[in-house]
Amino acid sequence: MTSRTPATRSRKTPGRPQPGRLGGIDAARGLALLGMMATHLLPTFESNANLTPTWIGLTFSGRAAALFAVLAGVGLALSTGRDKPLEGAELSGARRGVALRALVIAAVGLTLGGLEVNVAIILVHYAVLFLCILPFLGLGVKRLCAWAAGWILVSPVLAYLLRPWLLAPEPPLKLGQNPNWEDLGTPSRLLADVFFTGYYPVVQWLSYLLVGLAIGRLVLTKALVPVLLLVGGTVVAVAAKTLGTAAMEDWGGRAALEKVLDSPGYPLGSVLQVNLAGLPQEGSWWWLASAAPHSGTPLDLLHTSAVAAAAIGACLLLGRLAEWVDLDLLLPLRGAGAMTLTLYTVHVWVVSGFYLKPLPAGWTEDGMYFAHAAAAIVIGMVFAVMGWRGPLEWVGHAASRVGRGGLKALQ
Template sequence: MTSRATAKPSRAPRSSSAAERLRGIDAARGLALLGMMATHLLPTFESNADLTPTWIGLTFSGRAAALFAVLAGIGLALSTGKEVPAEGARLGAARRGIALRAAVIAAVGLTLGGLEVNLAIILVHYAVLFLCVLPFLGLKPKALCAWAAGWILVSPVLAYLLRPWLLASNPPLKLGHNPSWEDLSTPGQLLGDLFLTGYYPVFQWMSYLLVGLLIGRLPLTRALVPWLLVAGGTVLAVFTKSLGVTAMESWGGRTALEDVLNAPNYPLDSVLQVNLTGVPQEGSWWWLASAAPHSGTTLDLAHTSGVAAAVVGACLLLGRLADWLDLDLLLPLRGPGAMTLTLYTVHVWVVAGFYLKPLPAGWTEDGMYFAHAAAAIMVGTVFVLLKWRGPLEWLGHGANQLGRMERNTRR
């Protein structure tokens, strides 16, 4: 990467270089990491007795993880041709590299799955998403737009129909814990959990990778595109969330679902605002009208995709502003965003060390979060300034390069 100090400030407003675009993407990824840490460490409800959603739950729940997944799709697009997808042997080599990189991510996720920790670890699902999206890497924006829209519309309906059948199996095809190496001995249960019954159902979450691929295939260096992402993403997010709330509160959806649950004291109104995971979404088609975080419905997928698009657009615009001012405004975010796999892994490992144990004397949940966030920012900043890869990023990059090298050996 060339130094920005040698560039003429007058050139910055006219165009953004590839490096500037990556700074904006890394910044968005850093924001996603800090948001996921917030939902892990800070309460999403006021207390067990008072299930009023906190601002953390209302702001980050469902959105931070979705942003992380959309950015995965953007990263794959940028590494496989940007606006013009790779073809032929280049595309095949890229697919092999991505598959080997996914294997590294899966291995890290399966290892973390053996820890005792009260967190839903995304890495194994993330790796499977990388594999599932391989057939779509060669598609152009129009085709990706059709696939993304179709997946968002259809996958929740199919999941609603298939999930009860999987859960009725004996034993149910649901793990009830994070995937670990031991679960490879029960592949049916593992696959059922990964694709449909788990915390991050790959079947519906493929929508995020397709949306990310679509965004990554856009001409992000053009001045208008980030603005369109912000405007279009915001409109989509507001519309879908408003439609979901109206369906639940004004059209009778929540009342119908409360009747299905048959639990008069269950705080469904609060759960619909923060996290629908763990609630059996069956017995009524009204479940599909919700826009609740982690519900995996069409409205939820569209809302969180819209938020992700708007955040990415905003980060790209901030990158342009930073270049115009000749100041690296995004460094505190793009530092951790450049090594999310390493920092996320360390974060999970540290949280596991405090599982079922009291916090150190004088520490609060807020203090623990700020310690994690500050450490991620400082470590990420140092690595970026020294132009180092994170340790796990180095492994992933090496696996990716190994996959691409096979092509050269066979020619």
């Protein structure tokens, strides 16, 4: 996206991205939202004995949520100085703002956690990730890349070593549901689940925010940066997945893990392609050699981070194309992407209304997904054209401004 002159920057065109906002980043958020909706509403496995993966599972499982998390890091970088990190009092204020925004997200997540719904809700983990990333907000791109690389390598090993110890007590330090307000009464169990034993373990998932923070510290308006993200991300993603597949299928990894599971007929091959969450990854170091979605291994974190980088690069390039042809090609995605917290919350609430209930007469799973996706796109477009913030985005933005400058910042 090319830089604009000060005169252009001060003028706001209805439907165009807000001044200083990168439409390609919002579009990537919209893509992540639609991908997560797909994994919530559409089957990721065929209903057969072999659990044959569907194209939804092969395409979106693990990648959509990772893109969502990487973009959180990108957004934090953009709001804290872009390629020139804030310092001193400004950085302290930004950290307070991020912390208050995280509390808003956590409150929404804990409330949604009280719903009966077959969705692994990410918001509480997302909020904790915001708090964990605070010490890194003042770092430049080189130091962030070093931290991200180290975290991707070390955090899975730490989790592998600690998980058996956390799951050994009776009851184990693991929640059987999404975190909710009642879980605050058992803080040790809640923290263990959020950081290590849950669906989105924060210890490993901090890798995504570090990667996103590093991406956001690049000069994203330079012409070459989106190309490097797209090409480099694609190459790394393919290499990581290829290495993980070879480890499992050619070097004996899957055979070793099948012996550890000791469950004849279990379709481990299919699970390794779609979703390893729920399997006790213990008893063999081979678990750390896979690139399976939601395994939290180094290769999984590397692959999904690289896919996220490539997706961000592609969306930024589409944003450049849209400016070149003077046509807002990204409006359907960036409108939804600018209000993901609101749309995600409404989506989960609506899905909970159908929990353990048959779909309405004439509805199919495909139809339900397209209804959710179309509603998100239309609502997002309306809000974008009108220049409105989403309701929950407004609350989060207000909390952030209070943290940065006190109550006078809202006046």
